[in-house]
Amino acid sequence: MDFSLSEDQILIKQIADKFSKEKLLPDYQKRESDSCIDPDLIREMGQLGLIGSDLSAVYGGNEVDGVTSGLIIEALAYGDINVSYIQLLASLLGGVVQTHAAEELRAEYLPLVIQGEKLLSLGLTEPQTGSDAANLRLKATRDGDDYILNGEKASISMATCADLMVLFARTGAADSRSGGVSGFLVPLDLPGIKRSRYTDLGTRVVGRGSVFFDNVRIPASWMLGDEHKGFSQIMCGFDYSRALIALQCLASAQASLDQTWQYVQERETFNAPLVKYQGVNFPLAEHESIIEATRVLCYKTLSLRDSNLPHTKEAAMVKWMGPKYSVNAIHDCLLLHGHAGYSTDMAHQQRLRDVMGLEIGDGTAQIMKIIIAREIAGNASVQYK
Ligand SMILES: Cc1cc2nc3c(=O)[nH]c(=O)nc-3n(C[C@H](O)[C@H](O)[C@H](O)COP(=O)(O)OP(=O)(O)OC[C@H]3O[C@@H](n4cnc5c(N)ncnc54)[C@H](O)[C@@H]3O)c2cc1C
CATH class of the missing domain: 1.10.540.10 (Acyl-CoA dehydrogenase/oxidase, N-terminal domain)
Known part of the structure; x- marks a missing residue:
């Protein structure tokens, strides 16, 4: 290796x-x-x-x-x-x-x-469905050489500033689940599209929000992949983004860890720098170990992908581990800065809020663990159809 x-x-x-x-x-x-x-x-x-x-x-x-x-x-x-x-x-x-x-x-x-x-955005989640992503309702109805879009996409990153959306819409029967979903590339300045922005705990710069489609006409040639097959054809690429998302979180945690190592060497209590105390340096050493181990698994995932080898299990592993362990590390960094860390003058609180969003975005820890179990134990471990 x-x-x-x-x-x-x-x-x-x-x-x-x-x-x-x-x-x-x-x-x-x-x-x-x-x-x-x-x-x-x-x-x-x-x-x-x-x-x-x-x-x-x-x-x-x-x-x-x-x-x-x-x-x-x-x-x-x-x-x-x-x-x-x-x-x-x-x-x-x-x-x-x-x-x-x-x-x-x-x-x-x-x-x-x-x-x-x-800027591109991803339109998958809807008000009534997130984890159960195939259960979407936004409808794309064929009309001659066009499709007409009606419905709402919810929880969209960059909802108000993106120019384009990779949109998943139902082209098949209401109960056709993933077998009746098609993908489209949709410019977001078309007549009939409205957008709103949520007030979020973190990632405020990204601007999560809803995008509403009211009789939006698009050419059929804007379809991505084959009709009714968009879900299965496109979603397999999401293993890639899971590793990248984990790295985003780990890097944010690393920034807080680097800052905290520096701080604990400067700040003194009881006539000694904080770094002398095992109560201080052990948690930092533990976070460094876990962050590094997760980072290595991210690169293993990406390397498997580059070699065209299966990596769904590893991608799901890092997608829950990356955000979770990064949140843990940043939380301790905040605490090790004492009262100063609790102030919004310092970046740790923002990193905590920003990274926490990715414990949910692109699939929660529970959904990742369902994928890992399915990869190892097969459909015997799956509780849903
Ligand atoms: C910061 C952020 C950015 C996002 N960006 C985008 C985006 O750009 N585009 C987009 O389309 N979506 C985006 N999302 C939406 C995101 O993908 C969904 O929120 C996520 O998939 C969870 O869906 P949900 O919110 O509907 O929760 P639900 O599916 O309603 O789940 C609620 C809770 O129940 C748990 N749960 C659900 N089913 C099971 C089960 N079978 N077993 C055990 N536990 C279960 C979940 O883990 C969760 O804790 C974003 C979300 C966030 C927070």
Whole structure:
């Protein structure tokens, strides 16, 4: 097993690290009060090759592998987990568009996504369903060469600032579950689309919200993949995003851990720096161990993907471990800063709130454990149809 990085990987990691520490980290908290991420910052990310870098060179990507995408997202999330959503959504959904969209759509939109000119969003969850994702109701009704969209997508990251949505809609019978779901690429400025923004505990910069479709007409050629097969064709790519999401969380925790190691060497109680006390350095050492172990499993997942080997189980493992252990680590970092850590002047509370969202987003821990059990014990472990 080779843990060394190639020269190209080292170079792109250095670029991402520098951008993150100079441009993202200093304004992580200030950005929270803004409604969206500065478009110039996103364009700069695009120019540096930090958005959708795994996409095809035909559209402006660098065709990097999954491991390299992981290095990029980890570097970005160290500075600002919210900004790293842009890379996450571009890699996941840009990959969906690249694989499943008609060439004219790919050629029109992917270069703009990679340059940071257009933002993608994922439209899966609905008001009545999240974990049971195939149980969706938003309807796409065929009308000649078009489809007409009616319904609501709920809990959508970047709901108010995204330009495009990879949308899952029901094209089959109401009870057809995943067998009657199709994917579409939908520009979000069409007549009949309205958007709202939630007041969230964290990831406020990402702006989660609802998107409403009221008789929205789209050409049938905007379908992704085959009619009624969008769910199974597209969702298999979500193992990729699970590893990337875990790395986002771990990087955020690492930023708090690094800051806390520094602080406990400076702050003194009882005539000694805090770091002298095992009550202080043991929890930090434990978090470092768990964060590192989970990080290694993330890269194993990405490496399996790059080798076209099964990685569903590993992806589900890191998707619950990454957010959970990162929340635990950040919580202890906050406490080890004493009263100062409880102030909103410090970033730990924001990291705690931001990372906590990913304990739910893209699938909860329970759903991940159902997947792991199913991968190991087969359908005997599945309680639902
Ligand atoms: C920060 C954030 C970002 C998000 N971004 C997006 C996005 O961009 N696009 C999008 O489409 N969605 C997005 N979501 C929605 C997210 O994917 C769903 O919230 C998630 O899948 C859970 O669905 P739910 O909220 O409906 O909870 P429910 O499915 O109602 O579940 C409620 C609780 O019950 C548990 N539960 C459910 N079923 C079982 C079971 N069989 N066994 C044991 N426990 C169970 C769950 O784990 C959870 O704790 C986002 C959510 C968050 C918080």
